Amino acid sequence: MLGGVGLLLCLGGLFFIGLMYIFSAIRVIPEYERGVIFRLGRLVGARGPGLFFVWPPIERMIRIDTRVLTMDVPAQEIITLDNVTIKVNAVLYFMVIDPNKAVVNVMDYVRATMQIAQTTVRSVMGKVELDTILADRARLNSEIQQIIDEQTEPWGVKVTIVEVKDVELPQQMQRAMARQAEAEREKRAKIIHAEGEFQASKQLANAADIIANEPVTLQLRYLQTLTEIATEKNSTILFPFPIDIVRPFLGMLGTSEEMELRKAAMQQTSAARQPQRQPAQIPPAQAVPPTQIPPAQAVRPTQPTQPPYTQPQSTQQLQTPGQPQQRPEGGQPPRQ
Known part of the structure; x- marks a missing residue:
């Protein structure tokens, strides 16, 4: 039992x-x-x-796990081809397509993929200039993805997407790029303004041709301008006076060439009516023989002579009536 x-x-x-x-x-x-x-x-x-x-x-x-895995590539300093130091971080998307290789050929396929992604980003970014990194980022992402995918293929890992998330620039480079962008915007603004003025000048030229061919258009524009001025509350109003309004009256007088011809014809007619005056005949001048001037003779200087001394007369000389008294030389006048 x-x-x-x-x-x-x-x-x-x-x-x-x-x-x-x-x-x-x-x-x-x-x-x-x-x-x-x-x-x-x-x-x-x-x-x-x-x-x-x-x-x-x-x-x-x-x-x-055969799903798509996401891994952040940590930021690292990279020196570009034009010797600019930048910091770049990226994101990586990959998946295991062959589990046997992922287990047998590599010890830790996640860590190995991250390391190969860091080195590839550094090498690719260091071969190009900064402007290329900023302007052609899509091409660089594709190139990095192809390189990493080729290196992880023996591990049974397929890299699907590589994206550069952020490119950190130095402060000086950021200020320089800001000034460059501002100058580029000013350049574009000036070009657009110049193109606008050029097109406006073309339109004005076409409008001027139309107005020149159709004088009525100018008169209508003149009346429209007067209507606009009348609606404004201004104390002083200036009325423009177009020349086309008085052009018919100028046409009655004729053109400037016709007026010049008329003026010349009138001058010829007035000259023909006046009697012709013969100019006075002036006899030709006769030649005058030159006069001979005798040579000048030297003049000897004369020596001054003293007059003889005469004694004053004591008696009064008789004088004829109307004859002034004679004063003796060197004496006083006679007493009366």
């Missing part, structure tokens, strides 16, 4: 252990994962998705 009970207990225990072993061997893999099976250290292959058995300790399974 006791032997039968012990046997039943042993069979029950073995059955329970067998059930536990079977339940422990059951593996359920979702759609986005694969299980790489190793049996006694040898690669059996990838299984999944779904339900299958892994018999421990003979077999071992490693789960691999």
